[in-house]
Amino acid sequence: MLIDTHAHLNFNAYKEDSFEVLRRSLDNGVWMINVGSQYSTSKRAVEMAEKYENGVYAAIGLHPIHLETEVFDYEKYKELAKSKKVVAIGEIGLDYKPEYASSEEKQKTVLSQQLKLAEALSLPVIFHCRMSHDDLIKILSENGSRTGGVIHCFTGAWKQAEKYLGMGLYLGFNGIIFKLNLDEIIEKTPLDRVLLETDCPYLTPKPMEGRNEPSYVKYVAEKIAKVKGLGYEEVVEITTKNAQKLFRIPASPAGR
Numbered sequence: 001m002l003i004d005t006h007a008h009l010n011f012n013a014y015k016e017d018s019f020e021v022l023r024r025s026l027d028n029g030v031w032m033i034n035v036g037s038q039y040s041t042s043k044r045a046v047e048m049a050e051k052y053e054n055g056v057y058a059a060i061g062l063h064p065i066h067l068e069t070e071v072f073d074y075e076k077y078k079e080l081a082k083s084k085k086v087v088a089i090g091e092i093g094l095d096y097k098p099e100y101a102s103s104e105e106k107q108k109t110v111l112s113q114q115l116k117l118a119e120a121l122s123l124p125v126i127f128h129c130r131m132s133h134d135d136l137i138k139i140l141s142e143n144g145s146r147t148g149g150v151i152h153c154f155t156g157a158w159k160q161a162e163k164y165l166g167m168g169l170y171l172g173f174n175g176i177i178f179k180l181n182l183d184e185i186i187e188k189t190p191l192d193r194v195l196l197e198t199d200c201p202y203l204t205p206k207p208m209e210g211r212n213e214p215s216y217v218k219y220v221a222e223k224i225a226k227v228k229g230l231g232y233e234e235v236v237e238i239t240t241k242n243a244q245k246l247f248r249i250p251a252s253p254a255g256r
């Protein structure tokens with residue numbers, strides 16, 4: 001069994017067939033966390049997860065690229081988090097890519113509000129961080145990442161990775177490892193700190209093309225096994241355990 005720790009079947013790219021894609025993933029032994037990026041997609045992730053007893057979970061949060069159109073409403077998100085299927089706050093963080101950026105100050109303020117929510121609810125955090133690792137490291141080392149979490153889609157430098165790992169955080173890898181050369185980071189990151197993800201519909205791993213989906217997470221596992229010189233089964237087993245531990249996801253009753 002694999003767990004795609006960062007999927008977006010709650011996004012409009014799957015408007016027509018989200019449940020078909022979801023079923024295909026579960027049938028292939030791939031569980032998932034659908035991650036919200038604003039209130040509407042967070043709510044949709046929770047609604048999808050609520051339909052399944054096992055295998056489908058939700059993360060809720062306000063992504064830094066949506067701060068110009070949405071104000072973070074602590075109480076509304078707290079209410080959403082009452083669902084037992086909510087396993088994390090995310091994706092939240094910092095994004096300094098010029099075309100998306102709200103002011104850095106605003107991003108930091110909203111991030112800290114959401115970190116408070118994570119702490120109040122004792123939920124781990126799924127961090128989005130683009131062109132802003134040094135600022136995120138500074139914030140986390142000053143305030144601590146008290147509930148743990150993952151730096152999703154990590155593409156930074158090893159010295160930044162080391163800092164996150166030193167704070168007890170996990171690193172999430174997806175199909176971007178086929179586009180950028182992250183071999184050194186993958187080699188040096190202990191397997192017990194690696195999480196697998198797709199970030200679907202984006203970042204489709206090779207050899208697949210077109211829209212990404214959770215069942216393709218196996219290609220990310222294969223590539224990590226190759227880079228680390230480990231067996232595929234070992235990578236699957238350990239990374240699934242990592243996800244179960246961080247997000248407190250129960251083991252599959254069928255054991256697959």
Ligand SMILES: [Zn+2]
Binds near residue numbers: 008035091199
């Ligand atoms: Zn995402």
